[in-house]
Amino acid sequence: MQSSLEKLRKFFRLEHENGYADTAVIGGLEKVLDFWVGEARNDGLDEDIIQAVSATLRGYAGQTPAQRAEALKALWKQIQAKAPEAAVPAEGRPRRPAPVRKAAVPAPRPGGRAAPRPGGATSKTPIALNASLTVLSGVGPRHAAMLARLGMTTLGDMLYYFPRRYDDYSQLRPIRELFYGQQVTVIGTVMMTETRKIRGGKATLTEAVINDGSGGLRLTWFNQPWLVNRLKVGEAISVSGKVEQYLGRLVMNNPDWEPVEVENLHTNRIVPIYPLTQNVTQKWLRKLMNQVVTYWAPKLTDPLPRAIREETGLPDLGTALLQVHFPDSQESLRAARQRLAFDELFYLQMGVLRQKRQWQAAAGRVFEVADDWLAERLAALPYALTQAQQRALADLRADLRSGKPMNRLLQGDVGSGKTIVAALAAAIVAAGGAQAAVMAPTSILAEQHYRTFQTVLAGEKGLLRAEEIRLLIGDTPEAEKEAIRAGLASGAVKIVIGTHALLEDPVAFADLQLAVIDEQHRFGVEQRAALRSKGSHPHLLVMTATPIPRSLALTLYGDLDLSVIDEMPAGRQPVATYLLTPRERERAYTLIRGQILAGHQAFIIYPLIEESENSDLLAAAQEHERLQKEIFPDLRLGLLHGRLRPDEKEAVMMAFRNRQYDILVATTVVEVGVDVPNATVMLIEAANRFGLAQLHQLRGRVGRGEAPSYCLLIPETEDAAENERLAAMVETNDGFVLAERDLQQRGPGEFLGTRQAGFASSLKMASLSDVALIEKARRHAQALFERDPDLQDPELALLAEAIGRFWGGGKGDVS
Secondary structure (H helix, E strand, O other): OHHHHHHHHHHHHHHHHHHOOOOOOOHHHHHHHHHHHHHHHHOOOHHHHHHHHHHHHOOOOOOOHHHHHHHHHHHHHHHHHHHHHOOOOOOOOOOOOOOOOOOOOOOOOOOOOOOOOOOOOOOOOOOOHHOOOOOOOOHHHHHHHHHHOOOEEEEHHHOOOOOEEEEEEHHOOOHHHHOOOOOOEEEEEEEEEEEEEEOOOOEEEEEEEEOOOOOOEEEEEEEEHHHHHHOOOOOEEEEEEEEEEEEEEEEEOOOEOOOOHHHHOOOEEEEEEOOOOOOOOOOHHHHHHHHHHHHHHHOOEEEEEEEEHHHHHHOOOHHHHHHHHHHHHHHHHHHHHHHHHHHHHHHHHHHHHHHHHHHOOOOOOOOOOOOOHHHHHOOOOOOOOOOHHHHHHHHHHHHHHOOOOOEEEEEEEOOOOOOHHHHHHHHHHHHHHOOOEEEEOOHHHHHHHHHHHHHHHHOOOOOOOOOHEEOOOOOOOOHHHHHHHHHHOOOOOOEEOOOOOHHHHOOOOOEEEEEEEHHHOOOOOOHHHHHHHOOOEEEEEEEOOOOOOHHHHHHOOOOOEEEEEOOOOOOOOOOOOEEEOOHHHHHHHHHHHHHHHHHHOEEEEOOEEEOOOOOOOOOOHHHHHHHHHHOOOOOOOOOOOOOOHHHHHHHHHHHHHOOOOEEEEEEEOOOOOOOOOOOEEEEEEEEOOOOOOHHHHHHOOOOOOOOOOOOEEEEOOHHHHHHHHHHHHHOOHHHHHHHHHHHHHHOHHHOOOOOOOHHHHHHOOOOOOOOHHHHHHHHHHHHHHHHHHOOOHHHHHHHHHHHHHHHHOOOOOOO
16 A cells, blocks of 8 residues: 555544544644645655545535545545455454545536536546645645636536636737728737726727837727826737727727737647636636646546437547637647537537427327317408418417427517417417417516407407406405406416416416417426416426527527417508618607607617716616707607606506507617507617517517608627628618627527526537537437437436536426
């Protein structure tokens, strides 16, 4: 037995004899580490043992005697497994198994997926990766607390704390070779800095000039005056951003910057730049990451089957992690990022396929109606359904008579007529003697649906009496709420439309068989589950007006069947869309005034509520005041933003709908579901700050009446590239075309909100705009799922563990 292990055994035996009072060594057992770690490495002891011992002893003093006994016992068993000679003491017979503890494995977070670690811990993951960061040389409790703020508490966390960007010292570009529109990193020496007030003292502009010997570059930051003290003249800095032009000179606005570590300049390497927090420097964190990643990444066992790795040409997990932190070349970095992104998408697909199978395994009530019955209902409608609506209705009929619970996403552009299709599905369920519930995110939207359902399903030729369709929202009088609850419990109320009020405990259904959730991304996982739990395997229909590109829909909604209404009702006029420059703002105000004189109303949208210190954007609150005083003093202006209480928002929208305001100044809180047929103008300021899908949603707030309507887009600058992107809004009113472009140009951020199961936080490396990789991951996931859906093959055991870790044992948001 190595002398270091023999010493450790003696300390543990003495500690046992002392009743685990932490008195075997003066100052506590942790003091052993001061000399033992170096001796153990000199003995050639396995690093896993050293890390496990360090992790156990650093936390030893804070435990109870019983916990200490268990910890030392577990640790010694682990040592014996790694070093069999430790089973026999030097003097001959093994004594009572000497002590220690396994580093604690963090428990999964309840109610959702565990920490998103795609390479996921498995039973083959070295246990030392669960060790606290204080086992690292130079990391004490204070440093560990700083790293915890970055989300790193264990060695394993460090492997998946990825750089936010890289400085490629192998391909540095001289300033003289820069050209307009490039996204680059350059290095130069700070030649001058200054800060000055602008806009009458309301804002500050900080400027610096750097020079690299080939030329100079001006840098500007808005409302960051402290930078003038942090940027030292004569200091070398690395600057990353987009090259722009001002008065004929190249500039960078609000670039990222870092002090240059001189030793990196001549390495010719790609250097990672990590997200930081206060008192943590790049140099210190990078050194720490190098210590952990280079040692532990190669020791990981890859859960992805070799066959899939070979078919896809992806590197193994250890190589990918090593190269994503410290790449040898741009090519190896791309391969590493693709491997880690593939893991995320593959695990996501496997979980989604599992959810779909679980849902389909349940039995659902059969609801079937004759074609004549449906024809009579359709004939009673005020207008004929479009072909797309008829296809969607046929899908819903097929689901309702299949004997399996419906689990369908109904996707349709703004104004395409999703509500009528949902109403007809509810009518089929009501005709079968059961109940339907429709949940909307706001009272206003719930009231709109209620009016539609009454128009379509009640009345002289209707299927139901008016009192069998009820509205239950927060403002419903308590006496009426009580009557509605009683009607739901008895079965007298067949269809209820409401908000989160439907989720309250007193609301019980006699026989809920259809749950319809509109604008479903506005509800959390728990809310959706709560509504569904009020019935026994009810049919589920979720609806959204957000145009979701097919690649994204198949990824995020792979467990749902998909119906798309991609055709607008006859007679609906497209909204005329115009792109204006900031200097043409007066033209927009003239159009708004003309429309109001004609008896109509207008929206003016801003991206912020108030001006912030870090932005020079126009903001709704300040602009509302300016517009009321200076531009439209004779008109009535309302203000709507996200900081208002829900009842205040409702009051403002009701007042606007009832024509108490001529103009509504707002943030994107008006994006979904507000129906004001009299509004004919939508003016969007700083339009370049919004994605195309979001702009399209905002545009959908007008054009709901018979009068011609207009959408006016004003970007912050006249930058041609930005305006070219926004020009797509002028070219088409088709939300799906715009969504595809938006996905390509801005990535999936707009759509990730449509599923709050944690995808956004879990996908650290994958880009949902990478359609080719999504298709590849889905193809391999489907092939594996068809072959072995439960992953029972022993060779897939680690993969099953990794997928379980990725999903945290949860069932997602709709299963």
